[in-house]
Amino acid sequence: VLCLVNNLSYQSSISANSYFELFKALLISNSSLINNKDYVGNGGCKLAFFLVHTLYKLQYFYHGRYPVPVNMKYYRVVVDIFLLVIQCQKRIVGNEDSIRRTMLDILEMICQVNNDICIQVIQWELLKIVIDEYVTIANEPWDEFLMDRFRNVLKNLFENTRLDVLSYLYCDVRFEQFFNIGNYTRECLDIMTRNQHGRKLFYMMLDDNLLESIFSGKKLIFILLDKKERKLLEKLLQSSPHLIHQLDEDGNDPLLYICIKVYGCRHRIIQYLIKSGADLQRKNFRGQNFIDTLQLEKNRKLFKKLIEHEITSFDEQQINLVKNVDENS
DSSP states (O other): OGGGGGOSSOOOSSOHHHHHHHHHHHHHHOGGGGGOEEOSSTTOEEHHHHHHHHHHHSSOTTSOSSOOOOOHHHHHHHHHHHHHHHHHHHHSTTOHHHHHHHHHHHHHHOOSOOSSHHHHHHHHHHHHHHHHHHHHHOOSOOOHHHHHHHHHHHHHHHHTTOHHHHHHHHTSGGGGGGGGOTTHHHHHHHHHTSSHHHHHHHHHHHHTTOHHHHSOHHHHHHHHHHHTOHHHHHHHHHHOGGGGGOOOTTSOOHHHHHHHHOOSOOHHHHHHHHHTTOOTTOOOTTSOOHHHHHTSGGGHHHHHHHHHTTOSOOOHHHHHHHHHHHHHO
C-alpha cells in the first residue's frame, strides 16, 4: 500500500478500501503487530515510522528522494491505517514511548506547507491528533536522547518555516520545558542567520510577535550581540525597545556587554545602541561604566573609531583619561 501512494496508473481488482479492511482485521486480532520492525539501521523502525514517512515525505521509504506525484486514493488508505495504528498504540499498556516517538517522527519529517490543500489539512490534523494523544498519557521524564531529538525537531521546524507548528507547541504548557533546553536559542539563531531565508524567518517571527514568546528576550539580544548581527539587533530593538536596558549575569546592559565581551568591529552597533537610549552612565556589578570599558586594552581601536566617526561626544577629561591608559600600557 505504501509503495502505491506514488503510482498514479496502478490498476487492481482489489479496491483501495479492501487493503485497509485487511490491515484492520490483522491489527484488531493482534494489536502487537504494530511493534514489528523493518531493520533499516539503528535497531530498526516500527510500522508507524514508515506510515509517517509516507504521509509527510509523500513517498515510500524505499523510493528515491525526489518529487513524485501522490495517488490520493491510496494516500487516504495510509491515513486510515495510521489512525488505526494510533488507536492500537493506546490499547497497549505502557506504550507511551511509542506514541512519543511517533510524535517526534512527525515533527522531524514535517516539511514546508504543501500546496495541495487536502494534504496540508490532513498532515496538520494528524499532527494535532498525535500530540493530543501524547500529552494525554505523558508521564515519563525525557532522557538526554529524547531531548536531543527535540533539538532536531526545533531545527527542522525553523528550516521549513513552520511557525504554525512552533506556535502550536509553545502554546501548550506541557511543552514549555522543551523550549528551555540549554543553548537551543543560540542553535536556532545560528540557523536563522545562516542565509537570507533564515533572516526573513527572523523578521516574520518578530512581526507575528512569536520571537520573544518562544525565545527569552534576554538571551536573544545578547546572542545577537555576540554574533554582531546589527540589522537583526535593530529590528529587535525597534520591536522591543525595553531590551536596551536588559542586564546579563554580570550587570552589563547591551552597551557594556558589547564593549566588554565582544571583539572585533563594533562601532556601528554601539552607535545604534546609544541612539536607542543606552545609558552611558550605567555601571555593572564591577562598577564599570561605558568610559571605563573604553580604557580596556582590547578597546583602543574601538575608542578611536568612536571619535573618528563622531558616534558620541567625549569631553576633554574623558579623552585624556583613555589616552593616558593607552600611553601607560
